[in-house]
Amino acid sequence: MRKLLIAFFLFVPSLVMAAGGAHLDHAPVNLKDTESLKRGAKSFVNYCLSCHSAEYMRYNRIGRDLGMSEVEVAQELISTRDAKGEKTKVGELMHVAMTTDYAKEAFGTKIPGLTVIARAKGADYLYTYLRTFYLDETRPTGMNNIAFPDVGMPHVLWNLQGLQKANFETETDAEGNEKQVFVGMEIVKPGQLSKEEYDAFVADLVNFMVYMGEPVQLERQSLGVKVLIFLFILAILAYLLKKEYWKDIH
């Protein structure tokens, strides 16, 4: 039993280290950029909502936070329908088009909801994940991923990004163990977007997912500014009042 425990504790750290291996690119998140959030919201409903839900997010909340009218929200963001074929309403949650059972059958795994994914995994992870799908014949989807090795998700943005090949180099560590180290990507079939355009596209998408994970961040920021303005005005009034009170005493 003791040996087993020791083996376990020796083994766990190496697992953790293996999991945290991939280098993550920095995501240029900017929640003040409403246009970027809007673009991200549109990409999200077009490219992600067919498989993933955002089960805690309502459409009209996005509209309110990003300054879109209900008509705009209905026209630009909503494309799903319920089981009876009725179009989803602006006050409803962002449900997925696909059923859980179908997803299990098609992908052999549960597809996570994405409402709070940015908080769970971090913006840098998402930014890296969506940009590092690469060709790998050994995988069922023909694709693998640097940030999420052996991922079950197909590269749904491939026609935008194009197809890329990952280059690895063999490195030998101090103990003589060989390991494959990722050194860079090479586009083998160009997509509709250039590399810079695709990076910007993903940045908008990640920006939106960060907002969605904690929508009150937007309110908190604007509230903070209002509080500061209020305190500033109060300070001026207090100063004037003080001058008024003391003017006869000197």
Ligand code: HEC
């Ligand atoms: C064709 C269906 C499909 C579409 C469309 C899709 N995904 Fe996925 N996604 C999956 C599946 C399946 C998994 C689970 C992968 C696994 O566990 O191996 C997944 C997993 C994920 C994860 C979780 C990764 C993790 O570390 O747990 C993220 C993040 C994600 N998808 C983001 C997106 C975004 C953003 C989009 C839109 C650009 C998108 N997905 C579109 C099928 C899809």
